[in-house]
Amino acid sequence: MKWTKKHLLGLKDLDRNELNMILDTAEGLKEVSTRSIKKVPALQGRTVALLFFEPSTRTSMSFQLAAQRLSADLIQFNKSGSSLSKGETLIDTASNIEAMGVDMVVVRHSCPGVPQILAKHLNCAIVNAGDGCHEHPTQGLLDIFTIREKLGTLEGVKVAIVGDIRHSRVARSNIFGLLKLGAKVTVVGPPTLIPKSIAKMGVEISYNLDETIKKVDVVNCLRIQMERQGRSNFPSLREYALLFGMNRDRLKKASKNLVVMHPGPINRGVEMTAEVADSKNSVILQQVSNGLACRMAVFYLLNGSRIDV
Amino acid sequence: MSKTILQGGRVIDVSKAKEIKADILLEGKKIIKISSDLNSEDIKSAKIIDCTDKIIAPGLIDMNVHFREPGRDEEETIKSGLSAALHGGFTAVVMMADTETPIDNEASVEFVSNQARRAHSAKCYPVGAITVGLDGERLTEMGLLSRAGAVAFSDADSSVEHSGVMHRALEYADMCGKPIISFCRDASMIGSGVMAAGDVATELGFSGIAPLVEELRLYRDLALAEATGAHLHVAGISSRKSVELIREAKKNGVKVTCDVTPHNLFLSDICIQDFNTSFKVYPPLRGKEHRDALMQGLVDGTIDAISSHHNPVGLEEKQQEFLAAPFGAIGLESTLPVLLTQAVGRGKLTIAKLIQKLSFNPAKILQLDGGELKEGSVADITIIDTKLANTIDTDKFYSNSANCPFDGYHASGRAIAVLLNGKYISL
Numbered sequence: 001m002k003w004t005k006k007h008l009l010g011l012k013d014l015d016r017n018e019l020n021m022i023l024d025t026a027e028g029l030k031e032v033s034t035r036s037i038k039k040v041p042a043l044q045g046r047t048v049a050l051l052f053f054e055p056s057t058r059t060s061m062s063f064q065l066a067a068q069r070l071s072a073d074l075i076q077f078n079k080s081g082s083s084l085s086k087g088e089t090l091i092d093t094a095s096n097i098e099a100m101g102v103d104m105v106v107v108r109h110s111c112p113g114v115p116q117i118l119a120k121h122l123n124c125a126i127v128n129a130g131d132g133c134h135e136h137p138t139q140g141l142l143d144i145f146t147i148r149e150k151l152g153t154l155e156g157v158k159v160a161i162v163g164d165i166r167h168s169r170v171a172r173s174n175i176f177g178l179l180k181l182g183a184k185v186t187v188v189g190p191p192t193l194i195p196k197s198i199a200k201m202g203v204e205i206s207y208n209l210d211e212t213i214k215k216v217d218v219v220n221c222l223r224i225q226m227e228r229q230g231r232s233n234f235p236s237l238r239e240y241a242l243l244f245g246m247n248r249d250r251l252k253k254a255s256k257n258l259v260v261m262h263p264g265p266i267n268r269g270v271e272m273t274a275e276v277a278d279s280k281n282s283v284i285l286q287q288v289s290n291g292l293a294c295r296m297a298v299f300y301l302l303n304g305s306r307i308d309v
Numbered sequence: 310m311s312k313t314i315l316q317g318g319r320v321i322d323v324s325k326a327k328e329i330k331a332d333i334l335l336e337g338k339k340i341i342k343i344s345s346d347l348n349s350e351d352i353k354s355a356k357i358i359d360c361t362d363k364i365i366a367p368g369l370i371d372m373n374v375h376f377r378e379p380g381r382d383e384e385e386t387i388k389s390g391l392s393a394a395l396h397g398g399f400t401a402v403v404m405m406a407d408t409e410t411p412i413d414n415e416a417s418v419e420f421v422s423n424q425a426r427r428a429h430s431a432k433c434y435p436v437g438a439i440t441v442g443l444d445g446e447r448l449t450e451m452g453l454l455s456r457a458g459a460v461a462f463s464d465a466d467s468s469v470e471h472s473g474v475m476h477r478a479l480e481y482a483d484m485c486g487k488p489i490i491s492f493c494r495d496a497s498m499i500g501s502g503v504m505a506a507g508d509v510a511t512e513l514g515f516s517g518i519a520p521l522v523e524e525l526r527l528y529r530d531l532a533l534a535e536a537t538g539a540h541l542h543v544a545g546i547s548s549r550k551s552v553e554l555i556r557e558a559k560k561n562g563v564k565v566t567c568d569v570t571p572h573n574l575f576l577s578d579i580c581i582q583d584f585n586t587s588f589k590v591y592p593p594l595r596g597k598e599h600r601d602a603l604m605q606g607l608v609d610g611t612i613d614a615i616s617s618h619h620n621p622v623g624l625e626e627k628q629q630e631f632l633a634a635p636f637g638a639i640g641l642e643s644t645l646p647v648l649l650t651q652a653v654g655r656g657k658l659t660i661a662k663l664i665q666k667l668s669f670n671p672a673k674i675l676q677l678d679g680g681e682l683k684e685g686s687v688a689d690i691t692i693i694d695t696k697l698a699n700t701i702d703t704d705k706f707y708s709n710s711a712n713c714p715f716d717g718y719h720a721s722g723r724a725i726a727v728l729l730n731g732k733y734i735s736l
Contacts, residue, residue, distance in 0.1 A: 012512075090630060111630035112514040113584030132632070133514030169514060195517070200508035 003301040007126040009115045010135035011176040019177055023145050026290070026297035032069055033292060042300055043072035049102040050076045051094065052129070053109040058264060058288070059129055059139070063106050066295035070303075075102070090114065091121050098122050104302060107131075125302045133167045138298060139263055140173025142291040144181065146283055147218055149290065150259050155182035160212050162188040162244055163222030163271060164233075166195050170222055170263050175201050188212050189244055192233040209244050213254045220261040221246055221271040237270050246272035251281065259283055312336045313733065314352065318360030318692070319660075323367060323669035323681055326661045333365060335688045338731040342684055358733065360692060366664045367682050368400030368689030368727065371641060372568060372671040373490070373544050374619040375465065378424065380409020385621035385709045387421065390641070391430035393619075393708035396736055397642040398724025400689040401432035402619075403675060406443070407465035413438035413449045418457040431729065432689075434460045434677060436490060439478045445469050448478060455485040460675045461542065463490035466591065468526055470496060476533050483539035488566070488674065490542045493526035493551070494591075503632060505578040505593040513581065515631070518593050520548035527551055535563045542674055543567040545618050547592035549602035556611040566674045568614035569603050571647045572638055572714050580714070586627045586634035587714045590620075604657055613670040615663075617644045621710030639708050643701045643715040645693070649722030653695065660695065688731040695722040 001017060011019070032040055048067040052060055060076075067074050077097060094105065106127045107115050112134035119126045130136040148154055159178055165171045165187045178185050179202050186204040187194055194205055206212040213219060224240065234240050241247075246260060260272070260281045268274045277284060315333040320343060322329055334342040334351050342351070376390040377383075385393075387404070394402045404421060406412035412421060418435050425433035437459030441447040451462055462482050468491060469475040475491075482489045499522050504510050506517025527543065531554060534541035543555065546567050558565050572590055577597065580588040588594060606612040617640025627634050645667070652658040658666075668691075672680025679689045701718040703711035726735045 089625070089628060091628065109630065111632040113631050116584050117630070131514070135514070167514075172512065172514060195506075195511045197506070197508040197511040197517075201512060 003304055006302070007115070007119050008137055008298050008302065009119060009126065009128050011137045011140045011173045012135065014177075014180070016180050019144070019180060022141055022294065022297050022301060023148060025301060026141070026145055026293040029296040029300065030290070030293035032296070033289070038069055039071055040069065041071045043067065043070035043303055046103045046303060047073045047075065047101060048104045048106060048299065049097050050074070051097065051105055051107045052077065053079045053107070053114075054130070056108055056129070059108065062288070062291045063129060063295055066292055066299055069292075070296055070299055072299065091117070094118050094122055098124055104299065127298060127302065130169055132169065133172075134169050135173045135176075136169040137173050138291065138295050139170045140177045141294040141298070142287055143170070143174055143220060143261060143263070144177045145290045145294050146261065146287050147183075147259060149286070150283060151217060154178065157183045157218060158186070158216040159183050159218040159220060160186045160188050160206075160216040161220045161222065162209060162246075164193045164224055165189055165198060165222070166193045167225065168222050174220065175203055186212050186216065190234050209250060210253065213250050216258070217255065218259040218261065219246060219254070223263060223265065224267060224270055241270050245270060246276045248273065248275055251276055251279065257281075261287060264288070312351065312355035313731070314347065314355045314357050315360045315365055315690070315692070316357050318363045318365035320365045320682060321367065321661050321664045323661065323665050326659070326665055328364070328661050333682065335728070335731050338687055340682060340684055340686055340688050343682060363725065364660055364693040364695055365682070366691045366693060367668045367680050368729070369398050369645065369667045369691045370401045370403070370671040370677065370680065371399050371616050371619065371644070372403045372614055372675060373405060373616040374402045374641065375405045375407060375621065377408060377621060379420070381623075383709060384623050387424040387433060388428040388430065389707065389709045390619070390621075391425060391428050391433055393639070393641040393706060394431040395727060395729070395734065396707045398645045398691045398693065398727060398736070399431055399641060400691060400727050400729055401434065401677065401679065402641070403434045403436060403460060403671070405465040406436050406438040406463060407467075411438045411443050412436065412459070413441050413443070415450070415453050415457040418454055418459050422458050434458070434675065436461045436463050438462065439464045439469055439489065440474065443467055445471055446474060448474070448481060451481055451485050451487070455487055459487070460677065461488045461490050463492070463544070466492050466494075468492055468494045468496070472529060472533070475530065476537065479533055479537040479539035479541065483537060488540035488542045490544050491530045492544045493523045493530060493546070495522050495526045498522040498525060503589060504581050505595045507578060507596055509578045509581065520550055520595070520599070523548055523592060524550045524554065527554055531555075531558045531563060531565060534565055535561070538564065540564045540566070544616070545570055545573065545592055546603070546612070547573045547595055547599060549599045552602045552606040552611055556606065556609070559611065566613045566670075567611075568616045569607065569612050570616060570618045571640060571644050574600060574603050574615075575647065575651050576714055584631050586629070586631055587638065587712050587716065589631060589634055589636055590638045590714065591636040607658060607666065613666065613674060615644070615648065615666045616671070617641055621708060622712045624711060627712050637712060638714050639710050639712055640715075642706050642708060643713050643718065646699055646701060646720030646723040647715055647718060649693070649695055650720045654721055688728050690728040691724050692726040693722065694725045697721070697723055697725065699723050
């Protein structure tokens with residue numbers, strides 16, 4: 001099979017074979033990071049631009065490292081101190097950066113659809129590093145990769161995604177990818193954080209983590225982003241932690257081999273207790289390592305799809 | 310005075326909602342005779358315009374448009390807006406009060422009328438604001454505004470939040486014999502919504518605007534209209550429940566009328582999947598169940614009028630990210646072709662019924678001249694070719710703006726000429 005997509009805008013756009021192809025490629029590339037010389041020449045002479053219109057530390061670092069390990073040249077643009085503050089539009093900024101001879105643009109933005117708009121206006125390949133509450137495909141890929149690595153398959157695997165589903169791009173990308181690969185997904189949280197229409201995407205809705213935790217193989221606890229909470233979507237963090245946080249009691253109710261995930265950074269004591277985060281069930285640090293491999297795989301495949309002049 | 314005959318057309322008799330074969334004799338600004346056998350005397354002395362197979366309709370009236378003069382002239386002046394109206398087949402428009410300096414005093418009302426007169430184009434009837442500066446608190450001098458020419462009162466796209474103020478506004482406007490036009494929107498329910506609530510919004514990660522945002526405010530305004538006996542006109546409804554509420558209220562004798570936009574009738578929230586900001590409109594584009602109910606409301610008479618809510622937004626504003634781009638769509642130059650194709654062409658409305666919604670009813674609701682072809686009345690007439698294939702192309706628009714969600718739409722039928730005060734203008 002040959003990779004044909006020019007961009008990675010979201011997991012919604014990928015079919016099962018394409019998803020597996022990225023996962024398989026990531027598996028191969030994961031080894032690179034275990035070498036003493038952690039570099040291969042796959043993207044030598046290519047330039048990757050990271051356009052982050054929203055603050056990010058770990059995703060940005062992960063993309064940087066992924067590009068560097070493939071020997072790409074790298075430039076970075078963050079919103080603060082840019083020409084955007086001078087009234088330049090998004091498309092102007094992106095076009096200017098492309099005019100410097102960039103091959104791939106990795107973009108993060110607080111508004112859904114920005115990667116799609118850039119894909120329409122620019123010639124280079126676009127990688128979505130998170131667009132508002134819409135998609136975060138590489139996070140979805142690394143979560144799925146981690147589950148597959150741990151359980152050997154995704155077929156029939158039961159996954160609970162807990163937290164602010166309404167505002168979560170991680171949830172959406174996970175749902176698109178997991179369902180295509182045969183997993184079953186339940187979203188868990190208070191009704192104010194779960195739009196009822198999410199059921200149309202093919203997931204179950206639960207408001208009771210104690211019940212759901214007994215039936216699943218994987219629990220993915222989303223970060224509660226206080227900055228997205230607007231006015232009182234739930235009464236207090238204390239109540240949230242009691243109703244929807246992972247703690248020792250809930251871990252006991254669950255299957256012994258429950259896989260506990262979190263996209264980070266963890267609010268210890270909110271989404272999960274320290275005890276759970278550091279338990280043998282937790283794969284949170286593996287997720288981070290796998291993120292690097294998945295992002296390398298995405299660069300690698302998109303680069304291969306380029307038509308050289 | 311020179312005489313003209315519109316010969317052989319299908320003349321719309323709006324009061325009976327049917328078309329008749331007749332010739333129309335015009336002299337100067339007036340319609341002199343509508344008859345299927347004009348005498349040879351008349352024919353001999355008149356200039357004949359062949360209208361075979363064409364629809365002869367009373368001049369169309371768009372009862373809800375936003376122009377941007379004074380303040381943001383680059384988006385739409387009164388002149389450019391009226392020119393767009395004329396080329397879309399409208400001989401009159403009703404202009405909302407939400408200019409940068411709102412139409413909330415006599416001088417502003419007169420300014421609009423004067424600019425319209427200087428434009429030598431379609432007619433422009435100003436709506437006065439309900440509250441000073443659209444602040445939702447202090448009532449405008451509605452009596453004086455009426456005298457200056459305001460045909461109704463409305464705070465345009467901002468709904469009066471304070472129920473007590475709305476109550477007094479209805480009472481007071483009723484004394485002036487003018488309707489209150491309410492755009493039903495409960496601000497506390499919108500949150501950060503940018504499109505219709507539902508599975509498309511959820512998938513795209515946008516906050517949704519639930520039908521309740523509109524319906525809650527509609528409940529209130531209908532109750533106030535019932536209590537005061539005043540005339541409430543609800544602008545731009547978008548939900549199934551809103552149609553039901555208004556149908557019920559009319560049955561109970563509440564003095565309520567309403568309108569709907571072509572984009573709310575024919576476009577769905579699925580259009581937003583490509584993040585094209587031309588589809589970012591308020592009220593938002595909704596799913597099929599709502600659009601079907603709106604069409605049913607038009608058919609059974611619950612919905613009285615169709616209006617574009619022509620809302621010009623500059624390109625650099627609309628070119629922003631979806632969240633940042635303002636709401637709004639223009640429609641003066643797409644409304645008629647779209648309706649002829651989607652409503653008449655698909656057998657949902659007869660042409661006569663469509664003309665009722667675009668001319669007769671708006672005139673009746675706002676007590677404007679026109680809306681009907683009658684002997685002795687001013688000759689504002691729209692001539693329509695219902696078969697003429699045409700493509701909506703914003704590059705060819707007379708409007709200063711281009712934010713039309715129907716850009717690129719292949720239509721069948723459009724206005725080919727208008728008569729304005731008896732003057733024939735070929736489009």
